[in-house]
Amino acid sequence: LHKRGVMNILSIQSHVSYGYVGNKAATFPLQSMGFEVWPVNTVQFSNHTGYGHWQGDIFSAEHIRAVIQGLVTLGLAKQCQAILSGYIGDKAIGKVIIESVQQFRQFNPELIYLCDPVMATPNSKACFVKADIPDFFRQHSLDTATIITPNHFEAELLYGGKINHLNELKQASDFFHHKGVRIVIVTSLLLKENNELNRFEPIAFLSSSEGQWLASAPKVKPNLTINGTGDLFSALYLGHFLLTQDPVIAFTLAINKTHQIIEATQTAKQRELNILAHDYKQAAPDYVMLKKL
Numbered sequence: 001l002h003k004r005g006v007m008n009i010l011s012i013q014s015h016v017s018y019g020y021v022g023n024k025a026a027t028f029p030l031q032s033m034g035f036e037v038w039p040v041n042t043v044q045f046s047n048h049t050g051y052g053h054w055q056g057d058i059f060s061a062e063h064i065r066a067v068i069q070g071l072v073t074l075g076l077a078k079q080c081q082a083i084l085s086g087y088i089g090d091k092a093i094g095k096v097i098i099e100s101v102q103q104f105r106q107f108n109p110e111l112i113y114l115c116d117p118v119m120a121t122p123n124s125k126a127c128f129v130k131a132d133i134p135d136f137f138r139q140h141s142l143d144t145a146t147i148i149t150p151n152h153f154e155a156e157l158l159y160g161g162k163i164n165h166l167n168e169l170k171q172a173s174d175f176f177h178h179k180g181v182r183i184v185i186v187t188s189l190l191l192k193e194n195n196e197l198n199r200f201e202p203i204a205f206l207s208s209s210e211g212q213w214l215a216s217a218p219k220v221k222p223n224l225t226i227n228g229t230g231d232l233f234s235a236l237y238l239g240h241f242l243l244t245q246d247p248v249i250a251f252t253l254a255i256n257k258t259h260q261i262i263e264a265t266q267t268a269k270q271r272e273l274n275i276l277a278h279d280y281k282q283a284a285p286d287y288v289m290l291k292k293l
Helices: 023-032 061-073 091-107 133-144 152-159 166-179 229-244 247-267
Strands: 008-016 036-045 056-058 080-085 112-115 183-187 200-208 211-218 289-292
Touching: 008 023, 008 061, 008 091, 008 229, 023 036, 023 229, 036 061, 061 091, 080 091, 080 229, 091 133, 112 133, 112 229, 133 152, 133 166, 152 166, 152 183, 166 183, 166 200, 166 211, 183 229, 200 247, 211 247, 229 247, 247 289
Parallel strands: 008 036, 008 080, 080 112
Antiparallel strands: 036 056, 183 200, 200 211, 211 289
């Protein structure tokens, strides 16, 4: 699979018994791509909270720290190539994640950290996390992350300003790069301008040292609310970036596969992502059009 053999990813996210969000959306695809995944669960719920009712517990920061330190004790930190984090819920857990990234980098300075700063759904315009979480991400995660994958609204929260037009999106990405983030991806774009012709609309943006890219896709109206798409995309992007070391190729592969799965989920009229019915080593058809800016 890779010249260095199997690579290991520590994934610190939520867990649900039923459905596919958080670690449930990330683990199987990454394993199918050939990665060893070490899931650390920040919560254990019966189902995701989008249903309006659920059962289960939120794990404490101490619990999460203990699980991760157990991995360190086994001597696994030096074998870890990447850390992936998503919804944290509490800044104490966020601090454990940042501490863990810093600790693991002492063993492997090349370790990649992908931070998906989960705070809101793209169309909600309101946070579903505690009021101090956006500031935590701004003050701590941006200084530590290699890659960030906020949706449009989350990018605005982190940037501290509105992103209505492409030039503002570029300014926001410059802000994130200045903080130290190498690769900036903004998903679920809601720009007020549409420079693409015909039936295509901008859906995602990539900025790295190799340039800036805009991904556009055919306009579709979702027929169902599907959760976990951001969790899936972030995992796929991290996996493809580790395999290719190319931010643009990884972007294309991850976004096409995510759209393939969303389309299959909608066709099946499911609420939960159709995670199991796909070959993650096989590239998806070209759903998106990529344009260098």
